Amino acid sequence: MKIFSTAILFISFIIGAKAHQDNDSTSVDLGEVIIMENRIGIPFNKISRNISVISRKEIETTPARSIQEVLSFTPGVDVRQRGVSGVQANIGIRGGSFEQTLMLLNGIKLSDPQTGHHMMNIPVPLQSIQRIEVLKGPGSRIFGQNAYAGAINIITTLPETKSLQIQGFGGDFGMRGGHIISSLPIGNYRQTLSVSHDASDGHQYNSDFKVTNIFYESGIEFNDKHEFNTMIGFTDREFGANGFYTDAFPDQWESVQTLLSSISHTFDHNNLYIQTRAYWRRNIDEFRLRRNEPEFFTNNHISDVVALEINSAYTSDWGTTGFGVEGRQESIDSNNLGQRSRDFLGVFAEHRIELGEKTDIRAGLYSNYYSEYGWRHFPGAEIGFQLNNSNRLYGNFGISYRIPSYTELYYEDASNTSTPNLSPEEATNYEFGWKLSKSRLKAEVVFFHRYTQNLIDYTRLPSDQSPNPNRWTPGNVSEVTFNGIETAIKYAVNIGGTNAKLQEVSLSYNYINAGLVQQEGVQSRFALNSLRNQFIAGIQAEFLQRAEFTLKSRYIERIALDPYFLLDARIDYNRLKTFGLFVEVSNITNTDYIEAGFVQMPGRWVKAGFSLNLF
Template sequence: MFYFSLSGILSANPVNDSTAVALEEVTIMENRIGIPFNKVSRNISVVSRKEIETTPARSIQEVLSFTPGLDVRQRGVSGVQANIGIRGGGFEQTLMLINGIKLTDPQTGNHMMNIPVPLQSIQRIEVLKGPGSRIFGQNAFAGAINLITTLPETKSLQIQGFGGDFGMRGGHIITSMPVGKYRQTLSVSHDASEGHQYNSDFKVTNVFYESGIELNEKNELNAMFGFSDRNFGANGFYTDLFPDQWESLQTYLSSVSHTYDHNNLYFQTRAYWRRNIDEFRLRRNEPEFFTNNHVSDVLALEFNASYTSDLGITGFGVEGRQESIDSNNLGQRSREFLGLFAEHRIEIGQKTDIRAGVYSNYFNEYGWKHFPGAEIGFQASPSNRFYGNFGISYRIPSYTELFYQDASNTSNPNLLPEEASNYEFGWKLNRSRLRAEVVYFYRYTQNLIDYTRLPSNQTPNPNQWTPGNVSEVTFNGVETAIQYKVNWGLTNARLTEVSASYNYIRADLVQPEEIESRFALNSLRNQIIAGIQAELFGKAELTVKSRYLERIALDPYFLLDARIDFNRLKTFGLFVEVSNITNTQYIEAGFVQMPGRWAKAGFNLNLF
């Protein structure tokens, strides 16, 4: 990614934003070895708390749609359902995490974004582009997205409410209630709408609780619980044959962990459980016609550690995970995983650092697989850094790919796991006024899993989608972006930031020409994202974002969104958002026609 971040040239009358944190102060959280952002030898984007608050978005998915290099395909709005691809990868190849906890779903990657955390509870988002198997395990095929929350040490209460077009309404309440050394936060959010078209109404509720206590200077205990309930009309979500599709999802997530941190030794032990309950109907008011009921469970234990010595930092870990599903369509099934991590980072002199490691995974159906990887960085000067890395990716098929069947789809129980070799080369520039990065990436995949079908002159196409292993596919491209923090203008109207990005992906797929591809030939080809931020009268912040997206075999489209915040950091604030200002007609996923121009307005209360 070519990334400019030009710090403000002038500093008169700066916005006093307590949510802004310099990237140099951020440590990228990778479970074992934490590395300062400016010393990372990979392409990683960090979405800050301020960006989350000021972006014209109502969900995590919508915020991520403005991140360069991510292909966010929404079915509806406000986090109802979305798929996220990285560097041409499909949604099954992207791993979502909360504080390092994997949100894997054995049923389907469509549920990866069923995140039981309100957007307002997220402190920052770390986006790792490229292979993450060595760091996070086999699911991080094309990349990983880690949502980071924090436990404040002071009391606080935040309330937000909003309303808008299409009968949209909702809000959230977040409170921090520390008692001595025991810190805790509770957040609740609710979003609902009557829908922008027939059978597109939705209700989404999230509840999230997190707590932690320092037992002493070395030991800390943490616990987390989340619940998400979403019900929505699914017109066009999976097929255009049945406009009355409907789905109801309940997701539970809980974890407990112990952390020891003293001198040169750090280790963390944790256990977590995730359950997803999915009811899907082809006809909303006729469950007897066709209904799928799935209950999937993931239970995992992890141990991660690092040790710092004169020879560098050594990271090691072990994880065990059981995935199971009880489904009237997929059957009753379970599978077990065992993973072993080992890596080491060393600095050679004052300019060069090398990090290498391997993840070894045992899966009860495929045996042992090993995923090595290495990174090298060269600090040519205090502001210039060159780097390169290599990694092996691996992903096993989901239960849906293996066994799911309905009127539009059939299954393939003989699917093989996907494997890929990945290379990345980049340059970073980091000065007080300028931050830049340019990256070239290459990924060669064997046994890529894709859904295909024969074309038809009939509309809609009556042929079924069938998953299969494509013999080989190569993705390569360049990722670029620019962010320029300025202080131009008058006292009552100042431009504070200008940003832009361009990303290009080329996909070479070996596949017969007479068949249609659902995913592999629909990846991003060209993506342009641009935006500005301005301060008005010392109290209002204006954010304008635009996107141009061109996908392979799909029509390109342009979107323009804007948001204005008034007194965002004060006790009482107001905001107004307008999405799709140009009233563009477009489809991101499935057969869902996305909304035209729509507006929202709301208030914020920061009581203490």
């Protein structure tokens, strides 16, 4: 609690100092960002829940080579990587597991019926992303059952001008890679094509990887009412998986290919907005316990998700009403999990109304039919009160729900067994918060509560042998209560002159208390490893109006695991010019740590590269 007290004192000091500062016209106004959430578009500063928006500049200047690494600097988000540069990572929000987080790409759900380990198989190069929206807390009322603890929406854009960007880099552990991103609009037809490749020889035995992404997006406006968009992406990942899932087989190996395609039509006229879209996602996964002996043990899985959605909103004198329907089929063909399929039907409606100039209320209901579990209903409501132009109070309530993955239900190997009769997870969520938003200062304090029933976790009996010969078994934990507090502040300092200027400082602290009572003498794979304390700090500076310096630090403590501290830095030279250079240093303190599984993360490592911005 000393850390929490220090964070509150720091926030109070900055807020007090801000009262005597002038406005900075160069700072970004997040109030101009519209959070769509698939139906009702709401300005960021009118949202009555905790949402973090990662801007394009932050993505470019953060010391990171993947979406996963960028998210690791987001308050309240727990990124647990197996390897580096986005090979595979689990994303948790507010103490939730990777199965309880929904990933989206331009509003399209990337859930995988096989396992949440595949949710970050996103076929978009990091440099093609315009911004990332992180919704913390229950998202089932908005997105359906997978958004149990939160949702992350990755947003790309279609430029209206021609451009060509080339980047290449290299570094320690035989790291090399690069990307090419081109935009070639033709009249009203806009299109982008992105290709990226990252590879490494690995930082330890059997940790090499190759990751290739290809992404094409297009859109055409027929008139001011109708717009068609298409999107197709492919990612190919091959990696040594030493320690990814068990420490009993150091020669594990995996190869994953993911294809995503979609087509959508948008009608937007006067007070009516309707978007219809269809998408298909295929994931092909080959896993071997012994890399060079596929005959010893190999799993082959092919999963498909086909969906059709209609999202709409209508604005009247009584407020804005959102409504729609979606249908989805998930199927898998696996030599381990079998041939299985399940169907979903979702119907949703919500309404947002403003009461006077200070109060707004938003409430809705999402009802899902599952072929295996029948109808389930997710109500939710939000209320916001604008104290003045800068201060906002808000509260919300929501029901969360998640059905088990096919891996939890049926997967078995030498280290894991299955439980076909698992019950779905359910949770009741509350959130109360305060936001401060001024031209140079953004701050937020949030308290949340999540009461979970039937939490799914893997457990096993301990053993004196190493590695442990007992198998992990999924099961339902009866009741778990999560209480947490989140604090975050970002201040555009702008101190200094043309030779050196401190531009921005940021600080966040998050604390989670998980009231989980685990059976004595039983080991937990996920539930007892959730986030407890998270402290993130960062600064941005500029030198000679050409060089940008970013320093990020993290202190992470998880339940029943040793805490660790990480320090990362990046220098960009001529980032927005025709020719630029950059250098990144990760884990400057050479910390010895593990984030997920049994994977020992690398010590200090350096990457450097160049960029060309043409046209």
